[in-house]
Amino acid sequence: MTAEVVPSGDSEAATHSARPGIRFDHHSDEFARDPWSVYAKARAECPVAWNEAYGGFWVLSKYDDIKRVALDDHTFSSADTIVIPPKLLKRRAIPIESDPPDFFEYRRIMNPILSPAAIAKVEPAIKRFIDGCIDDFIERGECDIVTEFADPVPAMTTLHILGLPVEDWRLFSEPLHATVFHRQDNPIRKDALPQYRQMHETIVGAIAERRRRPADDAISRLMTGEVHGRPISDEEVIEMVELILSGGIDTTGSAIGNAMLYLDRNHAARAHLIEHLDAIPQAVEEFLRYEAPQQGLARTAKQDCVIAGQQVRAGERLMLLWASGNRDEEAFPAPDDVVLDRFPNRHMTFGLGAHRCLGSTVARRQMILSLDALLRRMPDFVVDWPRVTHAETIGVVYGHFSIPLTFTPGRRLSETSLSGG
Amino acid sequence: MRVRVVAEKCQGHTLCNGVAPGLFALRDEDGHAYVLVDEVPPDLEQQARKAALGCPEGAIEIDES
Numbered sequence: 001m002t003a004e005v006v007p008s009g010d011s012e013a014a015t016h017s018a019r020p021g022i023r024f025d026h027h028s029d030e031f032a033r034d035p036w037s038v039y040a041k042a043r044a045e046c047p048v049a050w051n052e053a054y055g056g057f058w059v060l061s062k063y064d065d066i067k068r069v070a071l072d073d074h075t076f077s078s079a080d081t082i083v084i085p086p087k088l089l090k091r092r093a094i095p096i097e098s099d100p101p102d103f104f105e106y107r108r109i110m111n112p113i114l115s116p117a118a119i120a121k122v123e124p125a126i127k128r129f130i131d132g133c134i135d136d137f138i139e140r141g142e143c144d145i146v147t148e149f150a151d152p153v154p155a156m157t158t159l160h161i162l163g164l165p166v167e168d169w170r171l172f173s174e175p176l177h178a179t180v181f182h183r184q185d186n187p188i189r190k191d192a193l194p195q196y197r198q199m200h201e202t203i204v205g206a207i208a209e210r211r212r213r214p215a216d217d218a219i220s221r222l223m224t225g226e227v228h229g230r231p232i233s234d235e236e237v238i239e240m241v242e243l244i245l246s247g248g249i250d251t252t253g254s255a256i257g258n259a260m261l262y263l264d265r266n267h268a269a270r271a272h273l274i275e276h277l278d279a280i281p282q283a284v285e286e287f288l289r290y291e292a293p294q295q296g297l298a299r300t301a302k303q304d305c306v307i308a309g310q311q312v313r314a315g316e317r318l319m320l321l322w323a324s325g326n327r328d329e330e331a332f333p334a335p336d337d338v339v340l341d342r343f344p345n346r347h348m349t350f351g352l353g354a355h356r357c358l359g360s361t362v363a364r365r366q367m368i369l370s371l372d373a374l375l376r377r378m379p380d381f382v383v384d385w386p387r388v389t390h391a392e393t394i395g396v397v398y399g400h401f402s403i404p405l406t407f408t409p410g411r412r413l414s415e416t417s418l419s420g421g
Numbered sequence: 422m423r424v425r426v427v428a429e430k431c432q433g434h435t436l437c438n439g440v441a442p443g444l445f446a447l448r449d450e451d452g453h454a455y456v457l458v459d460e461v462p463p464d465l466e467q468q469a470r471k472a473a474l475g476c477p478e479g480a481i482e483i484d485e486s
Contacts, residue, residue: 071478111451116435281439346477353478356432361452 019310022049022059026084026295026319026395027183035295035394036336039324048310054085057298057317058310061324063331063348065308069299069320071353073100076299076318078355083396084298084319088184089196093243094236096355102227103354109225109232110240110358113161113218119361122161126366129156129166130373132418138377141409145260145381146400149374150253151177154366156418158248161362162241163217164206172199173249180250181391181399203241207234218244244359252363254293254399256370261403262287262338263375264383269340274375283340284367289347290338292323293398297351322348323398378407422461423484424469426454430480440475441468454480 004023024031024038031038042049042061049059060066069076079099081087092098095106112118133152137143155169164172178192206219214220222240225232263270273280296319303314312318325348327335332342350357357363374381384404391399424444426437433452437445443465445454461469473481 108451111433112449115433115450115452116438116447117449117452343471344475346475348477350434352432354432356434360433361435 019050020046020048022046022051023053024051025053027393029392032390032392032394035323035398036327039321039327042321043324043328048308051319055317057084057319058307058312059319059321060307061321061328062308063325063328066320066322066325066348067352069307069318070348070351070355073103073354075302075305077302078103078299080300081317082297082299084317085184087179088189091242092239093246094239095358096243096247100354105227106236106240107354107358109222109227110244113221114244114358114362116361118161119365122157122362123365123369125160126153126157126362126369127373129153129160129418130366130370131413134373134377135412135414136417138410138412142404142406145374145403145405146253146257147402149370150256150260150403151249153256153370154252154363155249157252157362157366158245161218161248162206162244163210163215163219164202168202171195171202172245175199176246176249180246180397181393181401183393186392199245200238200242203238204234207237247357248359248362250397250399251293252359252366254397255288255291255363255367257400257403258291258293258398259284259287259367259371260374260381260405261383261388261400262290264381264385264405266338269338270375270379272340273371274379277372277375279340280371280375281364281368282343282345284364284371285345285347286338286340286342287367288349288364289326289332289342289345291398292326292347292349294349294357295323295394295396295398296321322351377410378405381405381407422463422466422469423459423486424456424461424473425482425484426456427480427482428453430478432478432480434477436475436477437472437481441465441472444469445472 022042039061042059047062048065051057051059077099078097082097095103098106130153133149137148151173152169155173156166159166159169175192175195178188182188210220210223222237273283299318301312301314301316305312329335350360382405387404389401391401431453435447435452437454438447444457446457447454469483473483
């Protein structure tokens, strides 16, 4: 897609005295097909530009500008909204939608359940989910890697960590998919509201149950937290659990799907990784840089400030395009090439600064273990490209509805089915 | 050579531990990094530089003296 760069002094932008403008709709179908050319044009012609869409917001596309804002929670707030346009359901996701000092209180409570030490204990379960999902289609010689693998594995992993029933993963992933992958005007989002309520009720029920009988799981641990010296409220626990679900499910799944598509387009890269499975962790960093599953998040300026020569006013929103920063030629040599062993690779896919994605360790482990298992068990997979469909909007998460593939059938590892049929 | 993790900058990306597990460990409670050695052994100096170069927060400082 081509972004239209609006010259300074354009009538629409005139109210903002000569701001460089850019026009694109990050929720449009055109954008979903090719966000990269929009970012390239923005970086080249107007790295800090005003977009009139969705009530107006600044678009930051260069690595250093994005980093500067992400590191400055004092000037730029996350508490207002971090997605554009704001969510329809006025529910707060904490800690991601909070500012210091509250942010640090919430983060301190949440850190231990997703720390590398905690995730190391979850790893056997992740392997079980991966092997089980592959078992369910390996004998068929064909599958949809999104609906049968990249959806369930992160959903099951997230539910396992929380202590919610893994077999009910669709109850959680369906309403989250409906929201994140569809435009706000799509009736599917309204239709998903009963499922949303059901998900919410399940979480409320799980909290009540643990109030009576604490368990060895994340929800129970969150409930013991203290915020500024007072016990955490049930509402705060719910907001945290919902963030773990929404942050944990669609992002990692999308990244797995995108990596599979890349490995189908690039047989040399696939052959290299099959030959050198120990190169997968570094390759995963590169896949994360190349196609950030989370394209960008917003901040709101708390005070007037100047970014790269542009006057930003208090109250204005800024979109931090991690996916564009990752392709910034001033930050990464040959940014549009996938270099499997790229180093250094200081990509901003998990964000930077205090709000750095808390789930980055579990996301990385799932990606590494998934690619390892998929490349071992179905190394000759072929994507059925005409049937690949991208999400209706990739403005929040860069993912696909469907990636069908075929491969030489293999053997199950276990006779018992994970999904129960 | 000495190496230091600037606590105010480290956000727990964990990449230093991947590059140089003999130099950087991760705290159980939040995955933020800390240094395991007073003096970097000569055979790990290259890893220390690599860890500093790879840190997205620029949180690792090296004193070559």
